[in-house]
Amino acid sequence: MKYDVIIGLEVHVQLKTKSKMFCRCSASVWKAQPNSHTCPVCLGLPGALPVANEEAVREALKIGLALNCQLLNRAKFDRKHYFYPDLSKGYQISQYDLPFCVNGWLEVDGSRIGVTRSHLEEDTGKLVHDDKNSLIDFNRSGIPLMEVVSEPDIRSPQEARLYAQKIQQIVRYLGVSDADMERGSLRVDANVSLQKPGKWKVEDGKVLGVVNNELNPKVEIKNMNSFRSIERALTYEIERQLQLFEKEEKLSQETRGWVEAKGITVKQRSKEFAPDYRYFPEPDLPPFVFKNSYFEVIKKEIPELPDQKINRFYHDYALEIKEAEIVTATKELADWFEGAVKAYAQTEKEGTTYDHIDSWKVKLIYNWVSGELLRRINELQVPLGEVKVTPAQLAELLYLIDKGEISSTIAKEVFAEMFKTGLDAKKIVEEKGLKQVSDEIQLREAVREVINLNPKPVADIAVGKKEAKGFLIGQIMKMTSGRANPGLVNKILEEELG
Amino acid sequence: MAIQKTQVQHVAELAQLKLTSSELEKYTKQLSEIIDYDMGLLNKIETDGIEPTAQVTGLEDVTQNDNPRPSLDQKEALKNVPETEEGYFKTGVILEQ
Numbered sequence: 001m002k003y004d005v006i007i008g009l010e011v012h013v014q015l016k017t018k019s020k021m022f023c024r025c026s027a028s029v030w031k032a033q034p035n036s037h038t039c040p041v042c043l044g045l046p047g048a049l050p051v052a053n054e055e056a057v058r059e060a061l062k063i064g065l066a067l068n069c070q071l072l073n074r075a076k077f078d079r080k081h082y083f084y085p086d087l088s089k090g091y092q093i094s095q096y097d098l099p100f101c102v103n104g105w106l107e108v109d110g111s112r113i114g115v116t117r118s119h120l121e122e123d124t125g126k127l128v129h130d131d132k133n134s135l136i137d138f139n140r141s142g143i144p145l146m147e148v149v150s151e152p153d154i155r156s157p158q159e160a161r162l163y164a165q166k167i168q169q170i171v172r173y174l175g176v177s178d179a180d181m182e183r184g185s186l187r188v189d190a191n192v193s194l195q196k197p198g199k200w201k202v203e204d205g206k207v208l209g210v211v212n213n214e215l216n217p218k219v220e221i222k223n224m225n226s227f228r229s230i231e232r233a234l235t236y237e238i239e240r241q242l243q244l245f246e247k248e249e250k251l252s253q254e255t256r257g258w259v260e261a262k263g264i265t266v267k268q269r270s271k272e273f274a275p276d277y278r279y280f281p282e283p284d285l286p287p288f289v290f291k292n293s294y295f296e297v298i299k300k301e302i303p304e305l306p307d308q309k310i311n312r313f314y315h316d317y318a319l320e321i322k323e324a325e326i327v328t329a330t331k332e333l334a335d336w337f338e339g340a341v342k343a344y345a346q347t348e349k350e351g352t353t354y355d356h357i358d359s360w361k362v363k364l365i366y367n368w369v370s371g372e373l374l375r376r377i378n379e380l381q382v383p384l385g386e387v388k389v390t391p392a393q394l395a396e397l398l399y400l401i402d403k404g405e406i407s408s409t410i411a412k413e414v415f416a417e418m419f420k421t422g423l424d425a426k427k428i429v430e431e432k433g434l435k436q437v438s439d440e441i442q443l444r445e446a447v448r449e450v451i452n453l454n455p456k457p458v459a460d461i462a463v464g465k466k467e468a469k470g471f472l473i474g475q476i477m478k479m480t481s482g483r484a485n486p487g488l489v490n491k492i493l494e495e496e497l498g
Numbered sequence: 499m500a501i502q503k504t505q506v507q508h509v510a511e512l513a514q515l516k517l518t519s520s521e522l523e524k525y526t527k528q529l530s531e532i533i534d535y536d537m538g539l540l541n542k543i544e545t546d547g548i549e550p551t552a553q554v555t556g557l558e559d560v561t562q563n564d565n566p567r568p569s570l571d572q573k574e575a576l577k578n579v580p581e582t583e584e585g586y587f588k589t590g591v592i593l594e595q
Contacts, residue, residue, distance in 0.1 A: 017564050018564050018565065018566050019564050019565065019566040019567075024562065024565065024566055024567040025566065025567075025569040026566040026569065027566070033572055033585055034572070034584070034585040034586050035572050035575045035576060035585055035586065035587070036569065036571065036572045036575075036585075037569045038569055038570055038575045039569050039570055040570075043570075043575065051560065051561065051562045052560065052561045052562070053561065053562060053564050054561035054562060054563055054564060055563070055564035056564070057561060081512070083514060084592075085587075085589045085592060127592065128586065129591070129592065130591075131591070132591055133583070133588050133589065133590065133591055134588075134589050134590070134591055134592045135583055135584075135586035135587065135588055135589075136586055136587040136588075136589060137585075137586055137587075138575070138587070276508070276512060278512070280552065281552030281553075282552075283552050283553065285560070286553055286555065286557035286558050286559065286560045287553065287558060288558065288559055289558045289559060290559075
């Protein structure tokens with residue numbers, strides 16, 4: 001391509017505190033009656049005074065640390081002014097020159113994406129539009145909102161999606177946000193421009209022209225309601241800008257909205273106010289002066305994050321990176337996987353620690369978790385927290401295979417039952433009579449019968465068509481309802497065929 | 499320090515005020531006088547070595563615990579609202595697109 005793609009993202013994450021950012025109204029407003037969670041502070045009534053939520057500040061610092069940011073010892077809130085009906089006071093309390101967190105980074109698929117800053121602010125009310133009127137619900141007004149601003153380091157729509165997904169994953173690991181795009185607790189705006197290679201540079205988080213500060217305009221995209229739409233909207237927008245350049249038409253700097261149903265971006269009518277936020281320090285909120293010792297306390301509260309977990313699973317369990325990524329998708333899944341690994345290690349010998357677990361055993365757990373478990377979870381759309389099978393129960397099931405009590409094929413059937421009922425594998429095997437048949441006399445009988453019933457495949461094997469053997473084994477398994485010990489069947493069949 | 503007409507116009511737009519040209523003239527003059535007077539006073543004060551601040555209380559790190567308290571109920575919240583609809587504040591149409 002003749003142009004460099006330059007993308008920067010603003011990611012807004014609603015924090016999961018019990019009360020709002022600057023008042024103590026409950027922040028659990030999902031599906032609540034409109035305007036049922038408000039007070040003079042979040043309605044912006046004259047004379048009401050804000051007080052910062054301690055927990056929100058703490059969570060904001062946690063996010064900063066998880067994004068490898070520097071935390072500022074002196075931070076404060078500022079007023080950002082603009083007129084819009086979703087903003088009751090005429091200004092939003094945000095952070096301007098002294099935000100909580102600056103200069104971080106995230107690694108996405110091998111590239112490092114800079115995080116310019118991450119600051120805490122209050123969410124606005126929610127607008128519902130119809131033809132004649134706009135309706136306002138202030139329940140959302142004042143919910144703590146963390147804004148994470150990336151450097152213009154993102155080079156493709158796919159990378160933009162991965163970056164946003166990574167932020168979602170991290171804040172979920174931290175337990176500070178639901179970060180659900182469909183519910184609006186994670187919202188993403190994108191800035192994208194196409195510049196000629198060598199004609200631009202980045203300074204202080206801004207894209208600047210190298211010659212006479214000349215640059216192609218950038219476009220801001222809003223209304224992207226899913227990770228998929230982030231990628232689609234950016235792909236569309238890049239193509240649109242390319243085509244304009246090819247036709248030598250003028251591209252204007254503007255805000256465009258993504259229209260999901262049509263798969264296009266359209267120009268949003270500019271809000272009718274002059275772009276001047278007149279930031280000034282919020283006089284009603286005293287500044288923050290953090291000691292480094294306080295940051296240390298917060299640091300200790302940060303759990304092992306996805307990248308560290310992937311790294312540990314790679315080293316300790318010899319998982320492939322791709323595999324480790326799959327089982328660490330959520331903290332809950334990673335804990336489940338690790339629980340199963342540890343339980344499985346102990347089936348062999350009491351007190352065996354996972355450090356000594358054989359890699360084939362880990363791989364087996366991985367196969368069951370990524371296969372049987374995740375497949376069912378996805379099919380039935382049940383959250384892992386509601387799954388009835390415990391990690392220890394999976395370990396027990398695999399142990400039954402190891403002991404030769406059931407075959408792997410039967411194990412899958414047992415697992416399906418465990419998933420449904422939450423019963424132990426042992427109990428299901430007993431109740432359903434699924435125990436593997438390893439009785440040689442009984443199996444030899446079945447083998448002979450199958451040989452008698454299938455003269456054609458038997459003749460094929462005699463002339464060297466090996467694949468016919470698989471058919472015979474299949475018939476034998478069928479005859480024993482899948483319970484025959486496969487190793488033994490194979491041995492007997494060889495003997496019987498001579 | 500004289501205030502320019504363009505600055506007054508800008509501030510008027512931010513405040514969503516529509517000024518006639520004679521008002522613009524008048525306010526530019528008045529604002530210039532006010533600013534000159536205030537800045538004149540401020541400029542007389544020795545401020546070397548004094549850090550800028552927006553706070554006069556000297557307080558720091560004021561926060562509250564994250565414990566929700568009762569909110570206003572919907573009826574109360576909407577009590578003084580000129581126009582409502584189904585529990586919402588109602589305003590003129592705002593088109594985003």
